[in-house]
Amino acid sequence: MTGTASTEWRLIDEVDTNRDPAEHMDADLNLLDGVANGLAPALRLYTWTMPTLSLGRFQPGTDVDTAACDRLGVRVVRRPTGGAALLHGADLTYCVVMPLPDGREGAVQHVYERIAGALIVGLRAVGVDAAIARNDGPPGPVCFAGQQGADLRVGDRKVCGSAQVRQRGVVLQHGSILLRRLEIDESDVTIAACHRDELRNATVTLEELGASTDPHDVAAALVAGFEQSLGLAFAPATLAAQGNTNIIGISTSASVSL
Amino acid sequence: MMEFPEGLKYSKEHEWVAVDGGRARVGITDYAQDALGDIVYVQLPAVGLAVAADATCAEVESTKSVSDIYAPASGTVVEVNDSLNDAPETLNQDPYGAGWIFTLELNDPSEVDALLDAAAYKALVESA
Numbered sequence: 172m173t174g175t176a177s178t179e180w181r182l183i184d185e186v187d188t189n190r191d192p193a194e195h196m197d198a199d200l201n202l203l204d205g206v207a208n209g210l211a212p213a214l215r216l217y218t219w220t221m222p223t224l225s226l227g228r229f230q231p232g233t234d235v236d237t238a239a240c241d242r243l244g245v246r247v248v249r250r251p252t253g254g255a256a257l258l259h260g261a262d263l264t265y266c267v268v269m270p271l272p273d274g275r276e277g278a279v280q281h282v283y284e285r286i287a288g289a290l291i292v293g294l295r296a297v298g299v300d301a302a303i304a305r306n307d308g309p310p311g312p313v314c315f316a317g318q319q320g321a322d323l324r325v326g327d328r329k330v331c332g333s334a335q336v337r338q339r340g341v342v343l344q345h346g347s348i349l350l351r352r353l354e355i356d357e358s359d360v361t362i363a364a365c366h367r368d369e370l371r372n373a374t375v376t377l378e379e380l381g382a383s384t385d386p387h388d389v390a391a392a393l394v395a396g397f398e399q400s401l402g403l404a405f406a407p408a409t410l411a412a413q414g415n416t417n418i419i420g421i422s423t424s425a426s427v428s429l
Numbered sequence: 430m431m432e433f434p435e436g437l438k439y440s441k442e443h444e445w446v447a448v449d450g451g452r453a454r455v456g457i458t459d460y461a462q463d464a465l466g467d468i469v470y471v472q473l474p475a476v477g478l479a480v481a482a483d484a485t486c487a488e489v490e491s492t493k494s495v496s497d498i499y500a501p502a503s504g505t506v507v508e509v510n511d512s513l514n515d516a517p518e519t520l521n522q523d524p525y526g527a528g529w530i531f532t533l534e535l536n537d538p539s540e541v542d543a544l545l546d547a548a549a550y551k552a553l554v555e556s557a
Contacts, residue, residue: 227490227493228488228490228495229470229472229488229490229495251495252493252494252495253469253470253490253491253492253493253494253495254493255493273557274554274556274557275464275557277464278463278464278465278466279464279465279466279491279492279494279496280466280492283492283494306492308467309467309469310469310493319492319493320466320492321492321493321494333493334493334494334495335493335494335495336494336495336496337494337495337496337497338485338497339497
């Protein structure tokens with residue numbers, strides 16, 4: 172990341188783009204493929220038009236309460252990244268794709284901290300005083316029930332969960348910023364020792380913090396945060412100019428095989 | 430203190446290779462395990478899988494980050510370290526010993542000659 176000062180990144184603003192949940196994962200992997208083939212780094216920002224439970228790359232499908240998902244109309248996708256189950260629908264999701272920095276700069280925790288720094292600057296602009304999370308050790312089945320090095324907290328409550336995948340010299344990190352709460356949460360759609368009250372006490376939303384919950388406002392703040400923190404300039408881009416999708420072992424179906 | 434055992438070969442992707450005749454045992458280096466952090470899952474290759482040099486052969490998850498492990502030479506996977514299914518943290522604790530990941534039957538043992546020796550790998554890591 173030492174050479175980021177004059178780097179131009181692609182900005183893919185999809186806050187208002189209506190995509191199927193599985194398409195979101197395909198789109199993120201598509202960006203990874205592009206950067207691996209020499210395209211500029213990218214920041215993609217998006218929302219989810221339907222409640223969707225995303226599972227970590229290696230998370231057992233048995234963690235999902237499929238009957239509850241069917242009953243509540245919750246879609247399920249598998250992320251290419253690590254970590255645990257996360258319920259999308261009232262969040263803003265970011266996806267950063269960039270060449271893996273050389274040497275120690277490329278260590279997992281170092282990359283997390285660099286991106287966290289940009290997110291923290293961005294969130295500050297909407298009045299959210301976030302900090303990098305504590306480390307609770309290996310995650311349990313629900314992302315927002317614990318904190319690891321990638322995550323952000325306000326006080327002791329998690330406001331953003333993030334995860335990575337590294338392939339072919341490229342790192343993809345995406346994460347979810349809690350804007351509001353849905354009527355349901357992960358405790359309704361997972362089979363896990365995760366209770367609603369415990370989860371609510373462990374997390375906080377921008378709405379509860381009195382900040383804007385308009386994803387456009389938050390997205391604009393994050394863009395400015397990346398520019399300021401990492402010394403970047405963004406150029407608007409679309410996925411259409413990206414190239415071929417390259418899906419590696421990830422379900423592209425709307426309902427992932429569990 | 431980072432370890433760079435003599436007698437092993439190393440890839441630029443931070444795998445080590447221990448050659449024994451036509452076979453090569455493969456793991457990740459001390460530097461790699463330190464950069465990855467606490468490893469919580471290892472996706473082992475299937476025995477019998479034929480791999481090209483530099484192809485993805487396994488995956489590891491550490492601190493919510495999934496990383497590819499590459500084949501340092503072409504060959505066929507003939508053995509995997511099943512104990513990592515229950516104890517993935519072994520990669521952190523003993524990367525050059527009990528944390529080995531898989532063994533390849535090499536297509537061409539001379540491919541390994543192109544890998545780095547301990548001194549060259551140490552220099553690579555220290556220059557980064």
